[in-house]
Amino acid sequence: MIFLLALTTTLSDGKPADRSEAIYSSYCVNCHGESVEKIPLKPETTSEQRAEIVKNGISTMPPYGWMLFDGEAEKLIKFMEQK
Numbered sequence: 001m002i003f004l005l006a007l008t009t010t011l012s013d014g015k016p017a018d019r020s021e022a023i024y025s026s027y028c029v030n031c032h033g034e035s036v037e038k039i040p041l042k043p044e045t046t047s048e049q050r051a052e053i054v055k056n057g058i059s060t061m062p063p064y065g066w067m068l069f070d071g072e073a074e075k076l077i078k079f080m081e082q083k
């Protein structure tokens, strides 16, 4: 799966594609649910705090910072916030 995701980062303009949907459906959907309904975002956390949680993990959620490019945690949060 990691190899598949790596392929999706190559676009003709050389900029990384937005992998949020692919990452979410591979790594996050099982716990958080298709519409982030199983473990929802908390109203009291800011987007910045949420991005830190994605990078560093929290309670039973593992850290994902190691597999994300710069800015991807923030994109994932935007993706989740729109669900």
Ligand code: HEC
Binding pocket: 023, 024, 027, 028, 029, 030, 031, 032, 039, 040, 041, 042, 043, 045, 050, 051, 053, 054, 058, 059, 060, 061, 062, 064, 076, 077
């Ligand atoms: C093993 C299950 C599991 C997986 C996989 C998982 N999470 Fe979580 N996530 C949790 C748990 C548990 C919490 C903490 C809930 C709490 O604090 O009560 C959490 C919290 C969060 C929060 C903080 C929400 C808030 O507003 O405080 C974000 C953001 C988040 N996860 C995003 C993600 C993303 C993005 C992925 C995939 C890259 C992911 N999670 C994968 C279980 C998981």
